[in-house]
Every structure is written in C-alpha cells, then in structure tokens.
Amino acid sequence: MNIFECVSPLDFRYYLQSDELQELLGDYVTERARVRSEAMVEAATVRVLARRGICSEQVAEEVARAAQEIDPAEVAEEEGRIHHNIRALVNTIKQHVSDEAKPYIHFALTSFDVIDTATAWRFKQAAHNAILPTLLRLEQTLIELARREADVLQIGRTHGQHAEPITFGFAIAEYVSRLGGRIEAIRSAADNLRGKISGAVGAYNAISLMIDDPEQFERELLAELDLEPSPYSTQIVEAEFVADFIHALISAFGVLANLADDMRHLQRTEISEVAEAFEAEQVGSSTMPHKRNPWNFENIKSMWKQFMPRMVTVYADQISEHQRDLSNSASQRFLPEIIVGLMNSALRMNRIMSRLVTDEERMRENLAITEGMIAAEPLYILLAAHGHPDAHEAVRKLTLEAQRSGRSLGELVVEDEELAPYLEQFTQEHRAILAEPARYTGIAAAKARGVCDLWAERLGLG
C-alpha cells in the first residue's frame, strides 16, 4: 500500500508521516489497535469464565495467546466473507485455538459488549498514555513561558484596541489556566469511561443462563481492563460517557485554537510582538520569499475548524432506538480521528511555543502608542474614589480633547481647574501611575506567577 492512495489527510499527511504520533497513539487509534483491543476483551472474558469454573484455566491461556497472535488482516479477510466484524474476529480467534477452547470464545457476549468495552479501554489508555502526557508537556511549556515573561510589559487588548497594560506572562497565564482546567476535565472524563458485558439487549439474558450474579461477573470482567460498568446498558453503554469525553477533547481544542489566534495576531506585521521560529531551509511563501507566516498557528486553528463540528455527530449519536439501532456504528468509527487531530495540534503547539520568539522591545513600543491615553481609567477611578460625581463623563471628555490636541491625558489633567481639587488628594503612588501609565498593570505579574504555581501544583508539574 502506498500512503498517497489514502484519502484522509490524517493518514497520508498528519499521522502516517509522524513517528511521534504513531508511537504515542498507534496502540489506541488505528484499525490494528481496534482489533487487538477487541481480542483483549474476548481473552479477558474467557479468563473470568475460567475463574468461575465454566472453562479450564488452560482454555483461558490458549485464548489469551491466540488473542495476541491474530492479525488484523486475517480478521478483515474473514469479515469480507461473512460481513460481520465481531463474528469475523471470533472466527479468527477460533482458528488459533483447540476444539476444546472454541465454544468459550465470545461466550454469552454480544458484539457491542466487545466493541464498547474495547473502545472505552482504548480511549482511557490513549488519555493516560498519550493525550494527558502531551497536554501536560504543553502546560509545562506554557508555565515556563509565563514565568519567564511574567514581568515583560505588554499592552492589554480588548476589541483589538489597546486597553490597559499587562505583562506578556500574564497573557500566557490565561492559557496555563484554561489548559490546566481542560487537562483535569479530560482526565476526569477518561476515568469515567465505561464498559459493558450485559448482552444483546442489556438484560444479561445470555450470561444469566450460566451464572447467578451477572452484574458481578460484568464488574469482574471489566476490572481486568481497569474499567467499570455503565450503570445501565442496552446493547450499548450509555452514550453520555463518551460524549463527556469528546466534549472535554473538543473544548480543549478550543483553548488551543484561541491561543493560536492570539499568537498569530501578535505576529501581524504591524504588531510583531512574537514569531514562530523559522528553520534555515524553510520556505515561507512560494512566491514571496520574505514572508514569515504563522503557519503552524494557522494550522491549529484550521484543524480546530475541522474537528470542532464533529461534536454534532456525537450528540446525534446519543440517539439510538430502543435497545439500540446501528446508526451510531460507522459514525463512531471516526471518533479516534478527533484524538489524532487534537494530538497533532497539541504537539505542534508545544513545538512552537517552546521556541516562541518574543520581542520585548516591540511590546514596549506598541504600548507607547497609546500611553498618553491609558491613564484614562485610573484617572476616572481615582476621581470617583475622591468623590467626583461623574468621573467617567469628565474623563471621557478629556480623552476627546487629548485625541483632538494630540497631547497626553497626563498633561491635560494637571491643567484642568475643575479637577484640581480632586487631584490634590491623590497619593504619591497614584500620581506616579498617571505620570507613567505603563506602571498601571495591577497585579499582572503576581497573578501570572500565582496561576503558574496553582496549576503546577494541581497537575504535579515542576
């Protein structure tokens, strides 16, 4: 097979060309992983059957070995013949075991006992072994950046307009906090993924033929896979556990997309406060050799646009008629793609943020553009604090005057006779802020550090 015959960019471009992604995710998101994990559920079942004395320990060992041996290609070939994927898996395993073991494979199970349980296992493992470690590395990178830049002055922007001064570390701390929150959300949703071993309609009809405590049997079997059962199941696990997990992923993706947007705007030619590091041989534009585009940040935003709407599929898949219809089957096969999309963006984000080029001087210059106006807010607050009855309006008019005349608010205010009685009461520190509004950063630096400390502790980072 030639990867250029693939139709999914995830395959031919993002995943199959990335050793890192394949190493991290190969055991959880590929078709191979699906088959293997389903075989693992089959093996676990026989193991518990043996423990219950329904079959021998030797049968269980035989099946466990077979489950590890089978090849996805064998299963696919058998499916081509009989058009049923789990029955194909079962038949394939049977071909690897003795006649004695055959009857116990898939014993009293329905396909979705295997499929839903295996999916829960793969998603939970992917979360713990790939997604969370990757996001934690990114979180660490952001924490380091926020701490490093905690005191670097930057103008805060609302509506794309200069507002009040902050520090760049404070701006980055936003993402330390939001990503930290999503890491906790993903962990919690992953740990809450559930399996099921309750048969074709969820009433444990088949297994009840053989044992008296089918719910206990289910718990025992799922415990082999580090899972708990859905409190109720039909043919399938309650849909909300997966929905919560995907929501956690998609909303984490939104945080990355927002960070990407912030960075690419800060990289605008006119702003130029940050830049993606560029490799020596890298081409910025096929026709404009001087361009340095924020293409990694753009890529993250773009991937978010591709994957975010897929939550609609997840919500639509909550609906399954009666003890289930199959109309969530093909659609859910695509769920691992969301993991790959998110991971691709998270790894990329970590790569660029850990080498982010920042320009402290430029930040200072940009702030200078509106330094004459920034004092408007503290001035109005202080006037109000000293009893001016309509401080906002007074200052609004003063800013209009400043804009008209091109003079700074600081200059105009000291000439204003009406305001003089209030100004006299201002403290030394307050006058200093009005004179040098860049000092008006509130607790930006301390907050940046505090947020980093908080999340480093909550997440067990350095």
Place this chain on the structure above:
Amino acid sequence: MNIFECVSPLDFRYYLQSDELQELLGDYVTERARVRSEAMVEAATVRVLARRGICSEQVAEEVARAAQEIDPAEVAEEEGRIHHNIRALVNTIKQHVSDEAKPYIHFALTSFDVIDTATAWRFKQAAHNAILPTLLRLEQTLIELARREADVLQIGRTHGQHAEPITFGFAIAEYVSRLGGRIEAIRSAADNLRGKISGAVGAYNAISLMIDDPEQFERELLAELDLEPSPYSTQIVEAEFVADFIHALISAFGVLANLADDMRHLQRTEISEVAEAFEAEQVGSSTMPHKRNPWNFENIKSMWKQFMPRMVTVYADQISEHQRDLSNSASQRFLPEIIVGLMNSALRMNRIMSRLVTDEERMRENLAITEGMIAAEPLYILLAAHGHPDAHEAVRKLTLEAQRSGRSLGELVVEDEELAPYLEQFTQEHRAILAEPARYTGIAAAKARGVCDLWAERLGLG
C-alpha cells in the same frame, strides 16, 4: 406590545404562553432578569466597598435599594441614548441615588465583571431553582413508571428487529439511569460556574489602585452571590465553565430526544405498545379525524434539533482575541434560550410520561410474533456451554430452516439428531426457556428495580 408581533417561537408560543415556564424561569432567562441580576452585582460591589471602608454603609444601602427599584425600561431608554448597556445601567442606578453614592457605583468595575458574574449567577440559580427540580420531577416519574412496569414483558429490539425479551420497566430504566447521570452532570457544572471581578483586562488594574488584596476582594464580592472566581480571567471569565454547563444541558436534551424517539416508535400503528394520553376535545389531524399522533414526543425531538446545534456557537465563543474581543457578546445573549428550550421539553416530557398509556397485552402479542425464533440465542449459548464447537453456525442454519418451514426453533431442535447429545445435558430450567422463550429475560426486572433504587438514592428521590 402584542406577543404576535414577536419573531421568536420561544416568546410567542412556548414561553409567553406558559405560566409554568414563566414562573419557573422568569427571574433567570428574561431581559428583566438580566438587568436585575446585573444591578444585583453592582449593589454587591458597593456592599463590599463599604465593608472595606471605601464608602459608607449608608451608601451601600442606598445603592442596594436603587438596584431593586430600577426598571429595565429605564435602562433600555438610556442605552438608546448612549449605546452602551452597562454604562446605561450605571447611569440609571445613579439617577436613583444621592450625589454621595454616585461615585461608588460600578467603582473599579468593567462591564464584563458585571455581565459575566450576573450570567453565572442566573444560570446557577436557574439550575438549582428550575432546571434541576424539573428534571428531578421527570426522573421521579420515570422511576415510578419503571417500577410499575418492571415485570411487564416486552420484546427487546435492536436495529428495529426483535431481539431478546426484556420488560418494559427495564426499557424505561435506561432513561432513569441516563437522565440521572445528566442531572448530576448539570448540578456539577452549574455549581462550577464562575464570576470575575478583575477589571478590563483581568489584571485587577483599577481595583488595585484602592486595595492591596484584589483577589481576596473578588472572592469576597462573589461570595455575596454564592459564586467563586474564575481561576484566571481576562475581561471575561474562562469560557470553559459555561461551555461545560451548556454541554450538560445539551446532552441532557439528547437523552430526552432519545426517549421521545423510542416512545413515538412504540406508538406506531403496527406496534401500539404505548400512547400519549389524548384530551377529549383534542384534534389529532386537521383532515384525518381518527389520527392519534405522538405529537408531544415529536415536538421534543424537534426542539432538540433546534437547540443541539447551538453547542457549535458555544465552542466558537471559546475563542476571544487577546484580553477579549466582543464577538461572543450577541451570541451569548441567546444562551438562556437553550434553558427555555430544554425546560419546555422536560415539562412536556413529564406531562406525557406521567400519563403514558401502555398496552401490556399488545406487548405480549408483539413478542409472540418472533417467539419461535427467540430461542436461537439461548440455544446457541447452551450448545456452546456443553461443548458444541460451532454452536453459532449450527443454530444459524436451524433458524434458516425455521424461517423456511414456519416451525418454531423449539420444535426443530428436538428433532435434530446432531444436537441431541448436547440437549440431553441441559438443565430443567434451560429446557423451560427453550420451550417458552418469553422466560428468557435475564435479570431485566431486577435490573430495572436496581437502577431505580440506585438513582433514587443518589438523587434523594422517593
């Protein structure tokens, strides 16, 4: 104003024509509620300022009184003049207080300190005072129904095809469990909604002019409204708290939609196992007077189709540039509509489920259609359990024969010489199930009761 001049069906049809919805939600979802709750934040601010000695207690009381007095119409009029909704609110409150109090209104706040905090307050209150009680009433209704019908035999259906027998109570227990889970999810997300009092760019720039512990000030102020602060904020609270809350609502809506679909399919003419109760004067069809349509269930499904996709808006609103852009402002004004949509459907669902007409006899008749085939699964399990090496295939062929001949599996199996050695080993109980497959319900009834007990206890219901 005439409601028929409205353009939103929520207004002219669903909400404004329902006393129940208005009573439950009026204080949380209307424009009046928005203005009132924002005034409440303004009043709370002055209360804490007074406690800190920045203004007098009397000023705080004056503002508190004014905040309760102001009318949304006054604010709207002022906004028409100055084109800024929070400044309009502030100006309006000022008109209701003495000159001494004026400076302390909105002191050191930014608009979104007020807006985001008031929104968190309204959503949290709506959850606790309207959404959760309503869903709990529905949960209670479902529990009662599941318990009542716990032993009523019904055929389980997968792919719309008869599968294995269950009980109707077991089928309803699915929704007891899934709705129970969503109730917990909504409660948890609602309790995690956050406010913020950190100023225009989130660095506490303004308030830091006056006090040394702005984060403590924020905590104190939000505690007045039973809220906690966002761990970090820009001009706005981290978007994920609201996203989690809306996800909880939307995914709860999905559970209602699934239940609605199940019920309307069970009401199909050919199935007729359940029916919406009909009022004496009610018209089923404008042209087919005999029709009894599941229109309430259809309405719930339809409302879900209207509101589910709005999660896309919520995800898009996670992205706000730098210390925020305003492009999430108008879109978030529509969020309360999701609450109204869900509540409309939840109340409707409770109304119809609490009077659901069920037809036990018809359920029995429907099950009888395939009773001759149902034994396939237990037969195959038992053959396998007694060592048949290819039980599934043997039974599959037998079912083909049963379909061809029109005879029941039970009859055919006793005539099959190849299977005889296995059948001899079956227990009395197993033979009884093969002879009367309707007994093959696993632990359906017990599971139904168990699920009801579990959720009744977890949710504090009867």
Place this chain on the structure above:
Amino acid sequence: MNIFECVSPLDFRYYLQSDELQELLGDYVTERARVRSEAMVEAATVRVLARRGICSEQVAEEVARAAQEIDPAEVAEEEGRIHHNIRALVNTIKQHVSDEAKPYIHFALTSFDVIDTATAWRFKQAAHNAILPTLLRLEQTLIELARREADVLQIGRTHGQHAEPITFGFAIAEYVSRLGGRIEAIRSAADNLRGKISGAVGAYNAISLMIDDPEQFERELLAELDLEPSPYSTQIVEAEFVADFIHALISAFGVLANLADDMRHLQRTEISEVAEAFEAEQVGSSTMPHKRNPWNFENIKSMWKQFMPRMVTVYADQISEHQRDLSNSASQRFLPEIIVGLMNSALRMNRIMSRLVTDEERMRENLAITEGMIAAEPLYILLAAHGHPDAHEAVRKLTLEAQRSGRSLGELVVEDEELAPYLEQFTQEHRAILAEPARYTGIAAAKARGVCDLWAERLGLG
C-alpha cells in the same frame, strides 16, 4: 405585554426595538404574519373552488373577507382549547362566515398544504421585499466605497503578514463580488421555493374525490400566491427547496462576517486604517473612556456565530419518516429568526460601511514598514523571466540578508554581482517597480472598478 419579559434577544433587543426591521419584516417573520399568510392560503383555496364551481363566488368572497379579519389572538385562544393550530385557524375563520360557507373552508386540504405553502409565500416575499433590497443597498454602498477607494494604496496582507501592495478599493471589491454572488443565490433560491396542495399523504386523495385534475388544481391554486408546486410532495414539500434558501442566507451571512472581521482587524490600534464612526454621546467602554471599539463589526461576527450553526437543524429536518413525521415542525418555526438575524446584520453593516472612516495616510505608513521587502516577489519573477534558474532561492537568501542588515532589497540587489547580468535586461518600468515597490499593485485599481461595474450591471445598480 412587556418586552423585557421576552427571552429571545431577537425580540426584546434586536427586532422589537427596531422600527426599520419591523417595517421591513413584520409581514413575513412574526406570528401574526404566519397566521395571516395561512389564512391567505385558505382564502385562495376557496377562490379556486369557486372557480371550479364547487362553491359559489359569494362563498369565496365571504371567506376572503374573513381571512383578512381574523386576529391571531382568536386563533391562539382556539388552539389553547383544541391543541391543533391549523384546525384552530379553520374554526376561527368559520366563526366569521355564514353556514353556507363553512364546509368549504380547508376543503380537502391537510394542515401542511396550508403551512408549507404559506411558509414558501412568506419567505419568497421576505426575500423580494426585504432581504434583497437591503442587501442591494449594502451592495451599492460597497460599490461606492470600492470606487472611491479604488486608487488608495494599501498593503495586501496574507497570514496577517504584509504581502504585496493593493488598493483599499480592491480590498472592498472582494465583498462587492462575493455579496453580489450571494444576492443572486438568494434570489434564485427564493424564486424556487415551492408550495403544495396534495393532501395528507401527498397523493391528492381528498381532492381527487371532487375533481379530476388535482395537479392542475394545485398549480392553479399556488399561482394565486405566485408559487409553483413541489414536483412531488408527501404531507410536506420536498425539504431541499427551503434548505437551498437557508443555505443561501447562511452563506451570505458568512460574507458579512468575513467583511466584519477584516474591518475590525484594520481597526486594531496598531493598524488603524479604518474606524467605525462614533456618535458624540456614545460610550466606548464602561471603564476606559478613551476606547473606540469596532463593536458593530463584532456584533455582526457574533450574530453569525449564533445563526450559522442552525444550518445543522435544516439538514436534520431533511429527514422525515415515510409520508412525514412531525419532528421538523417546532424546529422550522425558528427559521424566520435566521432572516431576522441576517437582516439585523445587513442593516448594521450598511450603516457602518456607509460612514466608514478611512485613513489613507495611515495605510501609506503601514505599507512603508515593509516597503524594503516587497520587491522580493517582482525581483524573483523578473529574474526567472530572464532565465535565472533558481530565482526564488536567490531572492529568499537576499531577503534574509536584508532582514539581518536592515537594508532594503532594492539596495542589496544592485550590489549583487551574481544578479547583475539579469538586472541589466530589466525594462525601465520594471526597475521603477523595484525602486518604488509601492507601484507593484498589478491591476488592483482597474480590477476594483471592473468588479464594481460588473456587479452594478448584473444587479441593476447604479
């Protein structure tokens, strides 16, 4: 009724507070409009029945009068009694006519003959009388702006980075063209909206009792309302006609959102090439009196985020079981909201674009930032044109040198000995472009004018 008791921002904020919107849309998007247009279908039916001799002309006149008289409140009251909206309409009309006329009201119709036909009528009329005229006014505004600014130099930006020079009129012409295309798409989809008069399951069962040519009857009746029939219908019109119409609206909304984004970025403090006009009394920020936010552009982007995802509802509503289920009924009641949302944004856009403040000097200054680098592209093209085998790479290295040294490409290139043989062959004009890269605007100005002329002609504008 008090508008502040409404829950939809469309009602209490956007539509009911706008005389302009109400005047333009009142007859098409309100509940009143729905009732009136449905009564109009009922009247048209009796008119055609009379023409066929099934009832008298006098009956038809009586019904026509009654259809105009009835009040939405009467219908709502009757619906409260019988729980069926069209039967309520029919009963109400009956109360306004003589006994002789009563039997012919809703004669042989099914509810959705009335509802779907009336909806098609309202949407088509709204398109021709409100949406298209409004978008055409906006198109005219954009054409005027593009023509006025056709020669005003601006740097073209890709990836937020300076690319090659264009003119501001050329940038605006993008929206002339894209909006022009959407105007045609809306017109075409609106003219293709269809009605139906084919009865409860679409087979003309009822009307066939009385007449021999039911499809001709349908065509005749719909022609009264300037509509054509769906080529096939069940209880409802084929869903794709409305889907195409809403797609046209939503994709037009996307064009407005993109224009809004462009403008708000050009209004960034560091760029400041354009600005929303501000009113004298207007407040920019509740706490930062100096702010001039692009809040109208932000509002448009935000409204797009609210309405765009609703296309998902439209697609979901394509699915209706058999001869229809009702699960598209409530959801489709919300469709007029999309019209209101789009119109609100279109009117707003016209308002701000027709008073857009542009800063030609600032555009020139911004372009100057990278003027030293812009020559990279023409230089590489010309080198290639004169046979340089690896022009792109040669220029890429030169730009790295330019960035390192802070010197302009124009300077460096004349010093480069390797390139000298090629430069000698450059024409006078080409050398002029390299010396003054701001001249490198291609056919920007002409294209701007050409696009304006093209669309003015296609759309019949000035």
Place this chain on the structure above:
Amino acid sequence: MNIFECVSPLDFRYYLQSDELQELLGDYVTERARVRSEAMVEAATVRVLARRGICSEQVAEEVARAAQEIDPAEVAEEEGRIHHNIRALVNTIKQHVSDEAKPYIHFALTSFDVIDTATAWRFKQAAHNAILPTLLRLEQTLIELARREADVLQIGRTHGQHAEPITFGFAIAEYVSRLGGRIEAIRSAADNLRGKISGAVGAYNAISLMIDDPEQFERELLAELDLEPSPYSTQIVEAEFVADFIHALISAFGVLANLADDMRHLQRTEISEVAEAFEAEQVGSSTMPHKRNPWNFENIKSMWKQFMPRMVTVYADQISEHQRDLSNSASQRFLPEIIVGLMNSALRMNRIMSRLVTDEERMRENLAITEGMIAAEPLYILLAAHGHPDAHEAVRKLTLEAQRSGRSLGELVVEDEELAPYLEQFTQEHRAILAEPARYTGIAAAKARGVCDLWAERLGLG
C-alpha cells in the same frame, strides 16, 4: 505500509477496501490525485506562457512531461525538507526538466493559484466522472422500483401512524424526485466551481509584470482545465463556489439518509414490508443468529451523521482575513472525504435498493389493520362537500365510537340517522370508496409514474 495502521475508517475500511470506490474516485480524492492535478496546473501555465511567447513550446512540452512523471513521494520528501508543499512540488518538477525550462515553472504563480484551481478541477471532474454517474445509476434504480411498485397498495404513514392509502411506488417516487433535484443541484454547483490565476493577493501583481491582459491570461489558462475564473479573487477563490458545491453534496446525503430511515423502519419486525437482501453466508448478529438487520441502511444513516456536520467547517472557512489567512488550509484538505463518504453511501444504496425485497402481501395486511378507520377523511370531505356544516367534528366523534365499539366507520355511518340525508347524495364511486377504503389512493399510482417520467426525461435516463 499496512492499511491497518491507518486511523481513518475511510481509508482502512471504506475506500481502500473497495475497488469500486478506488476506480471511480482515485484520480480525484487521493493525495496522489492532489499532487497530479497541481502538477497539471503548473503544466497548463507553462503551456499558456509558451503560447504567449514568454517561453518556448519545447519548454512547455518538457514541463508537461515532467508533470506527468513526478511521484507524490518525491514531492513529500522535498516538503519534509523545506516545509512548503507547493514549493516542494515546484522543486520536484524542476528536477525533471532542463535548466532552460526551470525558470518558467510556477512562473508568476502563487501557491493558491495552483491549489484552488486544482481543487476546482478535481471536484468538477469527480462530479462528472464519479458522483453524478453514480447518483444517476441510483436514480435509475429508484425509477425502476417506483414504476414496478406503482400500483402496489401500501398504507401512507404520518407521525408513524396510519393515514391514508398510497402505493409503494408512490412512496419511492418521493426519492426519485428529491434525488433528481439534488443531481441537478450538484451538476450546477460543480459546473460553477472556479479557478484563479491572480497571484499572491489577487491583484495579478506578478503576472502584470510580463503581460498586459492578466485577466485574459487567467481565462485562457483556466480554459485549459475546463474552468472559469472566480469573478474576483484574493490569494484564493471566493469561498462560496465550493460552499455551494458541498451544500449540494450534503443535502443529497440528507436525501439518502431519509430514504435509509424509511426503509429501515419498513423493515421493523412488526411492519416487515421490505428487507435488505441477505447473502447465504452472512451473519446477522454475533449472538442472535436469526436476526436480519437493516445494517446497510443503518450504515448510510450513520455516515450521514458523520459527514453532515462538516458543513459547519465549510461555513467557518468562508472567513479568511484580508487577502487570506491560512486557517482554511488544513480544514479544506478534508473536503474530499465528504465526496468519499457520499459515494460510499450512494453505491451502497444502489446495491441494496436494486435488490430490495418487498412484501406486497404484508403491505396489504398492514393496511387492513386500520381499514375500518381510513374512511374518516373521505367521509368528512364528502359530508362537507354536500353541505354538512361541521363535518370534521361529526366524523371525529364517529371515529371515537368506532374505536370504542371495534366496528368499522363504514358500518357506523350507514346507521347514523343524522348523516343519512348527506349520504344519499353520494355518488356510486364515493360509496365504493367508503365501503372499500383501500381504493382511496387518490392519484398515487399515476403520480408515481409521472414523477418517474419527469425525472427520467430531465436527467436523460431510460
């Protein structure tokens, strides 16, 4: 490479395991197809340059040959080195040509001249060579089925309830008509896909250096690829052409999904009017050997749930800042997946519909269930036609009596003294319908045939 290492089900399951899909779509949807078609644009450019005398014919031929020779793997390798996909393509082509030809490759083009033009070419070709032929085959299948079943009696269903009789051919004709409409929509949108050759910011900056009529040059070049230019372009084509095309595909998918839903509900055990044909060796359920599930129909519904929400991505991609940002690049790479998803479902649908098992007798039996009630509508129409002032109410009460007593409406009506005077006036034919309501099918059969004829003619089918 092993397909089981892929992560996209499209690759490992649906596309790469289907010779049919690969044959139909390989040249349009794979990564190989992307590279090839982009090389084709590069070759076409040089061809037109030669025609203009900018380079020699021999150079053009050399490049054309090179464009056909290059291997996607070469390009991928070069991209790995320089991180720019189009520059990698250009470099690769250069390695295949003489030094003389090198300068003219990608001459005056920007990457997206190539990418957008190649995409338009691939989508248009895919439409004409794969999508439309496949949908036309399905349309032909549906026409044949509708004609064959035109007279087969079936009960019409609204709200899942029996309504009035139709024929099964009439029910299928719905999809003949809706699919016919979508075929026209796809064709029209495909033919309207546009290319662009206007350079980095769309102002033809580069090419204007060399030629005087760049718009004519663009038209000429695109004509080589059977495309027309976007009326305006920035770095990219106006987004709406692709949006219209994808809308046409997605809305066609919705029609398939609705047909799939109808069929799977008709296959419900209790209804059993149709069935998917089953292969001899096929396994219906891993645990219930007797099951015959409508899994193909379910698969189509499920694929629709996966792909429908992706329209949100398309709408989001309408927004690109200024002369474009790259945030639509990765997301648009996924667009061909939508084609593959739709084609997979269309081929599947054709397969099952062309072998659909129908059960005429069962349709008759189902209709019989409510035959006693069906007369309600014609009775009420006829009473009204003969002047009964409140026919609907009279019949509604009669149906309640029929339900209570278990007797048919036909019997009850002749005993009703109040109605006698009206009944006397009924024609023979009308009485026959009341006596045998199965005759009450309106023009179902004729309409089915008429719709088939209409679409066969419009689409040039048999």
